[in-house]
Amino acid sequence: MPQQTRNVTPGPHEHAVRDGSEVLLVPRDWELLPPGDAGMTRRVKAGGPTWTVQEKKGRRTFSRGVWAPAARIAAVKKDLEIERAKPAYAKRRQADAVRRDKKQTAYVEDFHGAVFAFLNFASDYESLANRLATAVTKHATPVGSGTVARTERIPIERRAESAVIAWMRHQTTSYDDMKIARVKGQRREVRRMLAEKSRRLLVSYRAGRPVDANSCPLQQALVKK
16 A cells, blocks of 8 residues: 555545545555645655655645655755855745746736636726725735636636636625525525626726615725725
């Protein structure tokens, strides 16, 4: 068993994991490497068999660490400490951070533009569209947020649309306080109905129709923000 690399889930106690329906005991000479240091995790995994512990909550999957031989973890840790103590490592890290910041800034700008284009409000509501695009972008684009805006599996135009609808669901409806029956498909149906309600509201602004700011859930949500 230890010779096989596996993706597992937490077991019934701290020294056991589950591989499907099978409960596996962790080898005595292994230890759990906590998540958080991608470089160390990558090298430990590259050194031989490991058991990666993952736990799914809702639609998201969280890493709970990697089981691997304690000796290997100690050796990798020592090598990394020596490497990271060198000036060249600090310079490379700084350059990487600058590059990531530039990439993130560019993406935020592109995403804001995509949201604004999706809204396509009439000229009388251009200022409102910009405020909404800013609010949605601020919520959806932070690195690690886990929102649809961070996925590259769909075009940015669809990401923008989904982000707007998700923002409106939480900010302009009572979705967060709803008591939804634990029936398969029920939550999805509620989200679909709320999405249609949000889309109808957006149509009013695209058409330039008069909207009472005091009773409009969208404008009231932006005031609170």
